[in-house]
Amino acid sequence: MVKFAETAKRLFGNTFVCRNCKTKIRGIPTKIMKGEIPCKRCSKRRFRPVRKK
Numbered sequence: 001m002v003k004f005a006e007t008a009k010r011l012f013g014n015t016f017v018c019r020n021c022k023t024k025i026r027g028i029p030t031k032i033m034k035g036e037i038p039c040k041r042c043s044k045r046r047f048r049p050v051r052k053k
């Protein structure tokens with residue numbers, strides 16, 4: 001899990017986008033993946049990395 005966090009950090013720079021309202025938030029990838037960080041605007045916990053094709 002540590003390895004994943006480091007990889008995610010390198011790839012995404014700790015920035016994620018809310019799938020619901022597209023607000024960008026910054027946070028530790030592992031916490032975001034676990035749903036521990038809610039979106040500031042809509043309080044949902046589903047995020048995707050910023051760089052997604």
Ligand SMILES: [Zn+2]
Pocket residue numbers: 018019020021022023039040041042043044
């Ligand atoms: Zn949101």
